[in-house]
Amino acid sequence: MSFLNLKQVSKIYGKFTAVKDFDLAVEKGEFISLLGPSGCGKTTTLQMIAGLVTPSSGSVTLDGRDITYTAPAQRQLGVVFQSYALFPHMTVAQNVSFGLEMRKVPKAERDERVKETLALVHLSALADRYPREMSGGQRQRVAIARALVINPPVLLLDEPLSNLDAQLREEMQFELRRIQRAVGITTIMVTHDQAEALSISDRIVVMEKGNITQVDMPYKLYEHPRNDFISNFVGKSNFLSAQVEADMLAIENTAIRFKPEQAVSGDKVSLFIRPEKLNLTAAGAGHVDGTVATRYFMGSQWFVTVATPAGQLSVSLPNVGTPPPAEGETVGLIWQHEDCRMLAGGAA
Ligand code: ATP
The missing domain is CATH 3.40.50.300 (P-loop containing nucleotide triphosphate hydrolases)
Incomplete structure (x- = not known):
């Protein structure tokens, strides 16, 4: 006891x-x-x-x-x-x-x-x-x-x-x-x-x-x-509620070039990804493209929000001495497979 x-x-x-x-x-x-x-x-x-x-x-x-x-x-x-x-x-x-x-x-x-x-x-x-x-x-x-x-x-x-x-x-x-x-x-x-x-x-x-x-x-x-x-509530998160189709996610008629590892075509999934696990890349080179909506300098990091067809996603980037793309620029968003997780409760 x-x-x-x-x-x-x-x-x-x-x-x-x-x-x-x-x-x-x-x-x-x-x-x-x-x-x-x-x-x-x-x-x-x-x-x-x-x-x-x-x-x-x-x-x-x-x-x-x-x-x-x-x-x-x-x-x-x-x-x-x-x-x-x-x-x-x-x-x-x-x-x-x-x-x-x-x-x-x-x-x-x-x-x-x-x-x-x-x-x-x-x-x-x-x-x-x-x-x-x-x-x-x-x-x-x-x-x-x-x-x-x-x-x-x-x-x-x-x-x-x-x-x-x-x-x-x-x-x-x-x-x-x-x-x-x-x-x-x-x-x-x-x-x-x-x-x-x-x-x-x-x-x-x-x-x-x-x-x-x-x-x-x-x-x-x-x-x-x-x-x-x-x-x-515990940290910040980005959410993606999506349908799995072949090797991509479909969110509101938008294709995201990413498929969660365990999901099969036709699954409806609730995914989350932490801002520090998202990265910026060139437009067309990531899983989805978007436009930088806001960009804040926080000292040790930058906090960037990107408007994508799948909704606004928050990105936290370590400060490496040069600023990330400015507001209005088009960027690609990329992440590692293991960092985009299904909520522990499972599929939506
Ligand atoms: P906070 O962070 O605001 O202190 P809390 O999570 O500690 O909130 P509690 O104080 O435990 O919340 O209250 C829980 C709920 O019970 C609240 O909706 C509150 O209004 C209600 N409550 C608490 N004490 C009483 C009471 N004596 N009579 C009626 N309702 C009460």
């Missing part, structure tokens, strides 16, 4: 099902992200693990114990929310020590644990500061330290980095992963940021309208998304 298990967990509000038959087995030390658009049920699921929301049906077990109806305080889990919720009148050390005082941990042990935890989150030098004297990233580290100091079996994070600006957010993602690995703590994080989920999770649970649509390791999710929702 896994460390944390959710079995057929549902939450129904009146006639509205916020979470439906959620099944997940989490191993000890795993970092799991719940990823999905706003309103898909991520926070509700996290709150059912925390004990802040009672499931309408199903069960939650932790380390072999059924905790479905256990009060939040008794679960002893570490919880960090988007708003850091620090006590403003307490120093960093006092904020971190608070949970230990509540648990009547003797002062000497308290001081030792606070010291260790502040060292872990790289805040030892700021122990005597007040929250108002700190940056957003530093405050979030305090919130994490406060959650970890009680040695919880599970750390629950609800959009922990969403109040931070883009650069700090990226830095804190790696910090969060470093801290999680150092402690080896089982962690469940809610996020709607796919890049964040991809970069720091062991596994990602993709949710849509209260349901789990796919659970996978980040690179597998990216390479083998189950449907078009996932392939577009």
